[in-house]
Amino acid sequence: MSHPSKSAMVRVPANMNLEQAQHxxxxxxxKVGHPTCYSGINISFVNAVDPSPMILNxxxxxxxxxx
Amino acid sequence: xxxxxxxxxxxAIYLRSLDSFFRSNGDLIRVxxxxxxxxxxxxxxxxxxPAGSPAERRHLGSxxxxxxxxGVGYPIGGTICDQKDHISEFRLWNRELSVCWTSExxxxxxxxxxxxxxxxxxxxxxxxxxxxxxxxxxxxIQRRAAxxxxxxxxxxxxxxxxxxxxxxxxxxxxxxxxxxxxxxxLDLTNLWINQKNGRAKISDILSRLPLxxxxxxxxxxxxxxxxxWVDAHSREIDPELVAFTAExxxxxxxxxAIIFELxxxxxxxxxERAYLREIEVLNRxxxxxxxxxxxxxxxxxxxxxxNAGDIGPTPEQWEEVFALRxxxxxxxxxxxxxxxxxxxxxxxxxxxxxxxxxxxxxxxxAELLGNTIHLLLLALGKDPLKDFIAAYVAATPPARxxxxxxxxxQNYLKQNPLPIAGLDDILKxxxxxxxxxxxxxxxxxxxxxxxxxTLADLAADRIPGPSLDRPPFAIEIGVDPVPFIRAxxxxxx
Numbered sequence: 001m002s003h004p005s006k007s008a009m010v011r012v013p014a015n016m017n018l019e020q021a022q023h024x025x026x027x028x029x030x031k032v033g034h035p036t037c038y039s040g041i042n043i044s045f046v047n048a049v050d051p052s053p054m055i056l057n058x059x060x061x062x063x064x065x066x067x
Numbered sequence: 068x069x070x071x072x073x074x075x076x077x078x079a080i081y082l083r084s085l086d087s088f089f090r091s092n093g094d095l096i097r098v099x100x101x102x103x104x105x106x107x108x109x110x111x112x113x114x115x116x117p118a119g120s121p122a123e124r125r126h127l128g129s130x131x132x133x134x135x136x137x138g139v140g141y142p143i144g145g146t147i148c149d150q151k152d153h154i155s156e157f158r159l160w161n162r163e164l165s166v167c168w169t170s171e172x173x174x175x176x177x178x179x180x181x182x183x184x185x186x187x188x189x190x191x192x193x194x195x196x197x198x199x200x201x202x203x204x205x206x207x208i209q210r211r212a213a214x215x216x217x218x219x220x221x222x223x224x225x226x227x228x229x230x231x232x233x234x235x236x237x238x239x240x241x242x243x244x245x246x247x248x249x250x251x252x253l254d255l256t257n258l259w260i261n262q263k264n265g266r267a268k269i270s271d272i273l274s275r276l277p278l279x280x281x282x283x284x285x286x287x288x289x290x291x292x293x294x295x296w297v298d299a300h301s302r303e304i305d306p307e308l309v310a311f312t313a314e315x316x317x318x319x320x321x322x323x324a325i326i327f328e329l330x331x332x333x334x335x336x337x338x339e340r341a342y343l344r345e346i347e348v349l350n351r352x353x354x355x356x357x358x359x360x361x362x363x364x365x366x367x368x369x370x371x372x373x374n375a376g377d378i379g380p381t382p383e384q385w386e387e388v389f390a391l392r393x394x395x396x397x398x399x400x401x402x403x404x405x406x407x408x409x410x411x412x413x414x415x416x417x418x419x420x421x422x423x424x425x426x427x428x429x430x431x432x433a434e435l436l437g438n439t440i441h442l443l444l445l446a447l448g449k450d451p452l453k454d455f456i457a458a459y460v461a462a463t464p465p466a467r468x469x470x471x472x473x474x475x476x477q478n479y480l481k482q483n484p485l486p487i488a489g490l491d492d493i494l495k496x497x498x499x500x501x502x503x504x505x506x507x508x509x510x511x512x513x514x515x516x517x518x519x520x521t522l523a524d525l526a527a528d529r530i531p532g533p534s535l536d537r538p539p540f541a542i543e544i545g546v547d548p549v550p551f552i553r554a555x556x557x558x559x560x
Contacts, residue, residue, distance in 0.1 A: 018553075021552050032470050032504050036102055038299060039299075040299025042429075042431075043430070045430050048444070049453065
């Protein structure tokens with residue numbers, strides 16, 4: 001699946017490397033708009049803090065949740 | 068008004084990250100539903116009006132799909148309903164993308180607290196009384212006139228249980244549609260969730276809807292949060308919902324599009340193959356849409372004849388409750404809500420709404436200030452970081468656009484400094500990226516650390532050490548005509 005492909009140009013003196021910084025700039029450019037319209041949980045912070053997936057066990061026929 | 072939507076077919080919500088995917092699958096994805104506000108940028112000044120870029124509009128104009136627009140951020144269910152600030156930009160997008168109808172949420176987002184207006188941070192349900200019907204219908208009529216385009220409202224999710232003093236969901240949706248003489252965006256996922264959470268049976272709702280007004284159907288994947296099914300746009304459409312949709316579609320005389328929704332932060336984990344499977348599901352569902360009759364029978368006049376049953380809170384009172392329960396203490400007025408209908412089930416619902424709103428705010432920070440958050444995580448640890456973010460959310464109002472959330476968080480950190488080496492520089496750097504992108508300007512900043520090695524350390528899960536300190540140096544960040552970061556020569560400093 002492709003991702004935003006905005007090109008980035010970096011002009012720096014030879015003694016200074018800003019490659020990582022340029023990657024960060026490119027990554028935020030597509031994210032400054034209004035959030036989309038869903039009514040669930042945004043997992044970006046959860047992923048940032050604890051990337052391990054949460055395992056949920058749902059009892060069939062009920063809404064009882066056990067983490 | 069009797070608008071009959073053209074039969075556009077199956078499609079999906081457009082995301083920038085899916086652009087090339089849309090372009091290479093024009094045969095399967097026949098509609099690109101654009102949410103313009105997600106592609107707009109709001110400058111960091113408080114009163115700035117968000118806008119998109121002409122280049123992106125032109126880019127979207129070259130998609131192989133027909134384009135529909137779906138508004139976010141300006142819902143039509145509350146007493147605060149913008150009919151001015153965002154309209155000219157929205158009209159421009161509709162015109163340039165040759166949109167034949169548009170839609171928005173039948174929800175409440177902004178509420179009054181004293182003399183100020185604040186975002187709740189989450190789309191809240193409108194009050195389902197006759198006065199709520201009249202309010203929504205007036206808002207829709209004004210919005211449609213302002214946009215000069217056929218308009219449909221989305222049937223929303225509602226995490227509250229049904230109240231005795233409100234109209235049943237189907238009756239409410241039908242009354243709004245008839246009163247405003249508009250279309251319905253039938254979000255079957257939302258209604259299915261409402262049913263699974265025990266609020267209302269989907270069959271009851273559909274039995275009361277003027278089905279000839281359904282112009283569009285939305286479908287998405289759901290998940291569980293805190294014991295509630297939520298509209299997370301997180302995965303494939305549940306097979307049970309697919310089967311139900313297949314039963315419903317033949318009874319809809321005028322659907323113009325059926326749209327799959329996936330949240331942007333779920334795209335990478337969902338994957339291309341899974342996405343294609345969902346699009347194929349939509350194509351099979353579209354085959355269930357009945358052929359359009361040459362002369363469709365006249366729709367019965369279901370206009371409500373009286374205001375009987377207009378009990379319960381007024382829209383203003385309903386929004387007072389939201390102001391009291393959804394806004395942080397700093398934004399509330401001393402006056403308690405005059406109508407405070409909280410049952411024990413409502414407490415659980417408000418707890419969920421607050422949790423979801425907080426997830427959007429913390430998610431915006433993680434997306435735009437990823438390295439700052441990562442440094443805080445490494446330096447503080449997981450639980451203290453969660454506590455810090457929770458304290459921030461509790462002390463500041465939600466922002467509509469993430470750029471405002473970044474500015475607000477930066478100010479909060481200035482007022483609540485943390486003794487973490489390198490935090491000032493990494494926050495200053497990331498906030499400057501946002502400022503350059505949001506304001507389309509060149510931002511110059513002075514740093515005291517090697518920013519690239521700092522970022523490399525963070526990428527390797529290392530707290531950047533003091534060896535990265537260096538004499539102050541300046542860089543410039545800009546985005547026009549292409550994104551750039553450059554060092555400023557010393558003689559210019």
